Amino acid sequence: MSIAANPLRKHPIAKLLAGAGVATLLLSACGANPGTTAAPGSEAKDTATAFSLLTPAENPIIRNEFAALAKDQCVSQDKALPLKAETVAQSDVVQKITLLASQDALPVSFVAGTAQVKPTGDLGKSGLAADYEKILTDLGVWDNILPAARSAVKAAYGGNMASLPYQFNVEGIFYNKKLLAEQNIKEPKTWGELVSALKKMKEAGVVPLTEAGSQGWPITRLLGNYIFRSVGPDALKDVQEGKAKLTDAKYVEAAQAIADLGAADLFGEGITSRDTDTANAQFLNGQAAMTYNGSWMLANINDPKQNKIGAENVGFMPFPAVDGGAGNSGQWPANAGAATALSAKSYGPKVGDWLTCVAENYGSSVMKNQSVVSGFRLNTPVENIPPLTAQVQGIVGEASETLLWFEALFDAKTTKDAQTNVSLLVTGQMAPKAYMELLQAGLGKAK
Secondary structure, X not given: OOEOOOOOOOOOOOOOOOOOOOOOOOHHHOOOOOOOOOOOXXXXXXXXXXXXXXXXXXXXXXXXXXXXXXXXXXXXXXXXOOEEEEEEOHHHXXXXXXXXXXXXXXXXXXXXXXXXXXXXOHHHHOOOEOOHHHHHHHHXXXXXXXXXXXXXXXXXXXXXXXOOOOOOEEEXXXXXXXXXXXXXXXXXXXXXXXXXXXXXXXXXXXXXXXXXXXXXXXHHHHHHXXXXXXXXXXXXXXXXXXXXXXXXXXHHHHHHHHHHHHHOOOOOOOHHHOOXXXXXXXXXXXXXXXXXXXXXXXXXXXXXXXXXXXXXXXXXXXXXXXXXXXXOXXXXXXXXXXXXXXXXXOOOXXXXXXXXXXXXXXXXXXXXXXXXXXXXXXXXXXXXXXXXXXXXXXXXXXXXXXXXXXXXXXXXXXXXXHHHHHHHHHOOOOOHHHHHHHHHHHHHHHO
């Protein structure tokens, strides 16, 4: 299968790194002036002697693709400003960036903590992290960033276009086409249809919906999505701003809906101790009918050593609509991976040339070389892409509105409480109202 982007069309593991509790940077030594991102044609000059790129050691995708571009589409840019890639452990990112910023030694492009690059963060408020939207607009290549990716990045970083969507993940429900067909079940479009389908799969002796319950977040994702479909896409933003509370009736109703799945044993036995590998194996071995997950799971699905049911038997659907709800299934939960910021001080014409080349070529290159869905437009057709991967890229290309996840706007303590206690919710050990009261109380204390 070939996928390519029409330049005339408006297209739209990664977890975002939390920067909570970061020590204040010694930015006075950096001489940064907020809001001074240089633009092409200005007096800015390149201060860097190399295009230094700092990425997480655990995730090689970005640095591998930059290396590929440096040898192909961006060879002239690499000759003018050689690529120099380095790594840092994900657990050390915030500390490392804090140190480099205090030493006035930030790389040209670097991974950073979420809180650091927000407008209120150490890098954001001090003007050390450049505004990609302004730069790419001035370079004339902003349209290469898909609308859905722009939306996700800005939502994650408090309105700042502080990162580029080198990886772009949408979340939904993967399902076993063969198992559903055997029970004459069509792809569920509503919550009621989904629950009916899950109950039918249980009767057939199949795990209806497998999730890594021990991680907490896969279950809270379901809760968050129900809230978005029922209350609307601004539901959790309203909670953050004090316009609504998690203890309001519609929010508690969502917690009840997820608790009901547990009460009906629709997650299968051992949900609270099930880890990611086990949940993935259950689905890919044909033991489970469905699993809620992100598009990062495509790597597992496209690996025949892991996928015993065959990639052709895997379908992907959005979280279903809730009857009478204000949200809709065209609103996709999404994230654009860890923040990869740009040093405002290092920006100059040669860096701009690199960014132009990346904006125009990264999307097709990373899809071709690594089968990775990104938030960049595919300007060159890519052949032989697995159908499901092509479907997800199509969703990314067409989507215009994205959603965050349940805890995205929570403080660290409330996030932990949500993920730790959700196991009690689905096992009936904590009532839905009590669960939401706990989280609302935590949010109140955090203000």
